[in-house]
Amino acid sequence: MATHDDGEHYGLLDDVGTYGFALWLRWRGRSEAESVTLPDCPAIAPGPDGEGCCLFAGHIEQHTWEDTLEEISCTS
Known part of the structure; x- marks a missing residue:
């Protein structure tokens, strides 16, 4: 996860079975997390x-x- 101190935070829970969507946890600071379905x-x-x-x-x-990190060619 990229370094950040504030704002909303997200954690992937699972695919929801519907193509193009997933179930995520969303929270801010020390607040309780809520589950949300978001499009990919x-x-x-x-x-x-x-x-x-x-x-x-x-x-x-x-x-x-x-x-x-980018791969670097050994021949260049």
């Missing part, structure tokens, strides 16, 4: 093998593939 983020990584973002639509910050 439609973004896909660039390139021929682009993977889909594993977060929900409208999330802030980076897509999930943007948090990984």
Whole structure:
């Protein structure tokens, strides 16, 4: 999870069985968590093998593939 101190927080619980949606926990600070069903983020990584973002639509910050280190070619 990216470093952050305030705002809403989310944790994935499960797919809900309906294509394009998942069940998430949402909380703010020390408040009680609530379960919410949110649509999947439609973004896909660039390139021929682009993977889909594993977060929900409208999330802030980076897509999930943007948090990984890039592979560096050994021949360049």
